Amino acid sequence: MKKFMRHAIFYSVLIGIWALLAKLKVWPPYVFPSPQGVVESLAAGFADHSFWIAIGVSMKRMLLGYSLSVLLGMVLGLGVASNKFLEETMGGLLVSLQSLPSICWLPLAVLWFGLTEKAILFVVVMGSLLSVTIAMETGRQQMPKIYGMAGRNLGARGFRLFWHVLLPASLPYIISGLKQGWAFAWRSLISGEMIFVSLGLGQLLMMGRDLNDMSQVIAVMILIIAIGYIVDGLVFRTIERRLQQKWGLAPAT
Amino acid sequence: MTTNPISQPGFSEHRSPVRGSVTPHKSGLVPVRSNGNNGTAKLTLKNLSLTYKANGSSRLLALDGIDLKVKPGEFLCIVGPSGCGKSTLLHVIAGLQQPTAGHVLVDDNLMDGPGTDRILIFQELGLFPWLTVSENVEFGMKMKGIARAERQEKVQYYLRLVHLAQFKDSYIHQLSGGMRQRVALARALATEPDVLLMDEPFAALDAQTRDLLHDELERIWAETGRTIVFVTHNVREAVRLGDRVALFTFRPGRIKREYKVDLPRPRHLEDVTVAKSAREILDDLREEINKSLEAEYAGEVLKR
Ligand SMILES: Nc1ncnc2c1ncn2[C@@H]1O[C@H](COP(=O)(O)OP(=O)(O)OP(=O)(O)O)[C@@H](O)[C@H]1O
Ligand SMILES: [Mg+2]
Numbered sequence: 001m002k003k004f005m006r007h008a009i010f011y012s013v014l015i016g017i018w019a020l021l022a023k024l025k026v027w028p029p030y031v032f033p034s035p036q037g038v039v040e041s042l043a044a045g046f047a048d049h050s051f052w053i054a055i056g057v058s059m060k061r062m063l064l065g066y067s068l069s070v071l072l073g074m075v076l077g078l079g080v081a082s083n084k085f086l087e088e089t090m091g092g093l094l095v096s097l098q099s100l101p102s103i104c105w106l107p108l109a110v111l112w113f114g115l116t117e118k119a120i121l122f123v124v125v126m127g128s129l130l131s132v133t134i135a136m137e138t139g140r141q142q143m144p145k146i147y148g149m150a151g152r153n154l155g156a157r158g159f160r161l162f163w164h165v166l167l168p169a170s171l172p173y174i175i176s177g178l179k180q181g182w183a184f185a186w187r188s189l190i191s192g193e194m195i196f197v198s199l200g201l202g203q204l205l206m207m208g209r210d211l212n213d214m215s216q217v218i219a220v221m222i223l224i225i226a227i228g229y230i231v232d233g234l235v236f237r238t239i240e241r242r243l244q245q246k247w248g249l250a251p252a253t
Numbered sequence: 254m255t256t257n258p259i260s261q262p263g264f265s266e267h268r269s270p271v272r273g274s275v276t277p278h279k280s281g282l283v284p285v286r287s288n289g290n291n292g293t294a295k296l297t298l299k300n301l302s303l304t305y306k307a308n309g310s311s312r313l314l315a316l317d318g319i320d321l322k323v324k325p326g327e328f329l330c331i332v333g334p335s336g337c338g339k340s341t342l343l344h345v346i347a348g349l350q351q352p353t354a355g356h357v358l359v360d361d362n363l364m365d366g367p368g369t370d371r372i373l374i375f376q377e378l379g380l381f382p383w384l385t386v387s388e389n390v391e392f393g394m395k396m397k398g399i400a401r402a403e404r405q406e407k408v409q410y411y412l413r414l415v416h417l418a419q420f421k422d423s424y425i426h427q428l429s430g431g432m433r434q435r436v437a438l439a440r441a442l443a444t445e446p447d448v449l450l451m452d453e454p455f456a457a458l459d460a461q462t463r464d465l466l467h468d469e470l471e472r473i474w475a476e477t478g479r480t481i482v483f484v485t486h487n488v489r490e491a492v493r494l495g496d497r498v499a500l501f502t503f504r505p506g507r508i509k510r511e512y513k514v515d516l517p518r519p520r521h522l523e524d525v526t527v528a529k530s531a532r533e534i535l536d537d538l539r540e541e542i543n544k545s546l547e548a549e550y551a552g553e554v555l556k557r
Contacts, residue, residue, distance in 0.1 A: 149349050150379030154444060155369040155396035164392075168383040247382045248426025 033215040038222070041215035050204070051223065057199040058189060059227075061117075065124030066185045070178065073129050077136025078162075091137065094130055102127030102188040106195060120192045127188025128181035135177015139170035172243050179236040186228050201227075293361060294322040295480040296346065296448055301355035303341055315341045316352070317505035323448075326478040330491035332538060333501025334545040339484045340376050342506065343450045346482065347373040359448065369397055372446035374454045376484075378437040380425045386436050387412065387421040393444030411439040414469060416462075430457040438466070442473065451483045455490065464522060467493060471519065488538060489531040493522050500537055503545040510537060 015035050021027075022034035029037065045051035080086045080094070105126040109119040143166070151165030193202025201224055208216035243249070301319040304312050315338040323329050333339055344350040346357055348367035357364040359371065372393065380389050387408045394404045412418045415435035425433060434457055441449060455463045471494065474481055485491050491498045495514050502509040512534055516526050 146375060146377050146379040147381065149344075150375060150381070152367045153347055153349060153373050153375075153379075154393035154440070155367075156392075160396065164396075165381070169381070171383070243383075246424050246426075248424065 030212055030214050033218060037215040038218045041213070041219040042222070045204075045216070045219060051220075054199060054201045054204045054220075055223070055227070058193065058201045061120060061124060061200065062185060062189055065121045065189065066128060066182060068121070069125045069127075069129040069132055069181060069185065072125070073132025073181070074136050076129075077133040078140055078166075080133070081137045081140035087137070094133055094137075098130045098134070102184065103191040103195070106192060110196070115196065115198070117198075120189070120196055120198075123192040124185050124189050128185035131177055131184055132181040135174040135181070136170075139173035139177070140166070142173045143170040172247055172249065175236070175240055175243060179232065179240075182231065182236065183228065186231075190224055293325075294358075295325040295327070295360065296323040296482070297321070297356075297358040297361070298346070299356045299358065301342070301345060301352050301357070303338075303345060303350065304353045305341075314505040316345070317507050319355070319506070319508060321499065321508065323480055323482060325480055326474075328474060328481045328483065328494055328496045330495030330498045331482065331484045331501060332486065332488055332491050332498060332534065333506070334503045334538070334542045335486070336545065337501045337503045337541070338506030339501060340452050343373055343452050343482065343484060346448075347371050347450055349373070369393060369444055370446055371448040371450060372441045372444045373450040374437050374441045374452060376452040378433055380433060380436055380440070382425045385422050385424055386417060386428070389425070389436055390439045390443050393440060397444065407443050411443045414442070414473075415439045415466070431459060431462055434458060435462075435466070438470075445477075446479070448480045448482065451481065453485055454483075456486070463490075467522070468519070470494070475518075488534045489522055489527060492516070492527045492531045492534070493520050493524075498534060500534060500541070503541045504548060509541065 019035050022029070022032060022037075026032070033041075042051070076090075080090045102123055105123050106119070109122040109126075113119040113122060147165055147169040148161070151161050156165055189200070190202045190205075193200035194206050195202075201220060205217060205220045205224075208214070208220060298319050298321040301316055301321075302314070303316040304314050307313045319342065321329075331339055331342070341350065345352050348357070348364055348371065359368075364371075381392065384392065390408045390411055391404050394407060399407075408421070409418065412421055415438055417432060417435055417439065420428065420432065425436070428436065434454055438451075438454055441451075455466060458466065467490075470481075473479070483491070483494060488498075492514055498512045498514060500509045500512070501507065512530070514530060516524075516530065520527055
């Protein structure tokens with residue numbers, strides 16, 4: 001409760017200063033919109049469904065792209081972890097590729113796929129694939145060997161061994177990588193949508209710029225932050241907390 | 254190097270505990286279970302050797318030419334100093350580790366890899382922390398494809414057996430060390446293997462619980478006719494439970510001697526006869542422990 005109060009005070013003061021600066025008209029409103037203006041933009045955006053549509057389109061791309069990259073990352077990561085040669089060669093390559101901002105894949109994607117949905121999915125996948133792969137690889141290495149042995153001892157083989165033993169056993173080690181992958185995918189998607197205009201939150205952001213509508217720009221930025229935060233805070237933190245409680249890694253609250 | 258001096262001094266309550274004064278009956282001992290020496294063995298180890306690659310180029314001969322036969326329904330205990338290769342041997346029998354040489358046979362069939370006919374209770378237990386107690390116990394049956402209703406029934410039965418029925422929905426980290434050992438026991442028993450391999454399963458139990466589980470294990474063994482290979486540090490425990498006790502040498506791991514335990518069941522850990530027999534094995538074991546300590550000490554000196 002105390003923590004909540006501190007947050008409430010902090011944000012009230014922040015918005016208060018913002019409102020004051022806007023009221024004093026230090027900068028013209030089209031450069032520095034008032035909080036009321038942004039709230040009105042938000043309300044209008046949701047009222048005429050344009051925000052809902054943009055969120056829907058962006059989330060659909062995210063879910064598709066992220067699921068694809070988790071699947072691919074699992075296969076790649078486990079493959080790399082299972083082979084000494086691959087681990088040395090591919091492992092190194094993957095780490096070095098991670099320094100490439102995923103939006104750099106966009107020109108390539110456009111040349112390959114044209115200005116299609118596939119191109120943007122490609123960028124999203126490339127944005128998160130590497131962190132998921134690396135997470136799977138390290139998870140597989142850090143996971144105590146005893147679980148795999150116990151699973152085989154009790155008759156688990158092949159896919160069932162993977163699904164019932166290796167995957168759950170490595171989950172605590174890969175969950176942070178999966179979370180990071182989601183964050184990267186989200187960023188890649190928004191940048192992709194900004195450049196490659198076809199619906200979505202990123203496009204809404206650029207539309208605000210084109211219309212010189214600063215309130216809308218801020219409103220969409222707040223939306224992007226909020227969605228990222230909600231997914232991170234609600235989905236991934238909940239999974240993490242559950243895992244920690246089950247495994248006894250953290251005291252149950 | 255395959256000669257394993259199988260001496261059978263015959264532990265019976267009549268004989269004196271001093272080994273030298275025993276009249277050696279070669280096979281005049283009454284086998285605890287009927288099954289002559291030439292009957293088919295449940296488990297046969299043929300010239301089993303295993304070399305570990307230690308750090309760098311040095312190698313460690315953990316098992317050296319182990320020849321062993323375990324009869325169907327026999328309770329074999331293995332004792333030996335720490336680090337002599339007991340766990341390694343069980344891993345090899347369970348098919349989780351490939352021997353460098355030699356074979357493992359079950360019912361005269363060559364084994365290659367793990368199977369639910371041989372279930373190992375790991376020294377580290379290897380319980381699954383992401384599953385509840387009952388899901389852990391259920392796991393082997395699930396992998397065997399046993400129907401859900403039957404699984405649930407058996408889970409209940411075996412959890413009651415190890416006195417953990419109230420903890421069926423707990424997660425592993427919520428249990429004490431001794432409770433975890435009991436979960437591991439229930440998980441192995443529930444899978445209902447022909448051969449049960451146990452690696453110091455009762456090490457973390459208090460005396461009362463251990464006594465209780467000794468009785469239960471003995472009862473289950475008698476009822477189901479399962480073959481058990483039981484590794485322990487505790488010689489008394491070995492004599493309390495085993496039909497036969499095999500003593501391992503320290504590095505390389507070989508079978509130094511075998512002792513037939515010919516005491517009537519039920520036995521108790523506190524029985525004078527058990528203590529007498531244990532003392533004899535203990536004398537031999539102490540020799541090996543001293544060797545292991547010497548080796549350790551020599552290593553320390555060399556490192557300096
Ligand atoms: N993975 C491994 N790599 C290298 N050496 C190993 C490995 N596992 C075991 N060893 C060595 O093999 C020897 C036998 O180990 P093992 O675990 O079988 O002993 P143990 O008889 O079960 O001992 P304890 O009674 O302490 O459990 C030890 O000296 C150990 O150092
Ligand atoms: Mg051991």
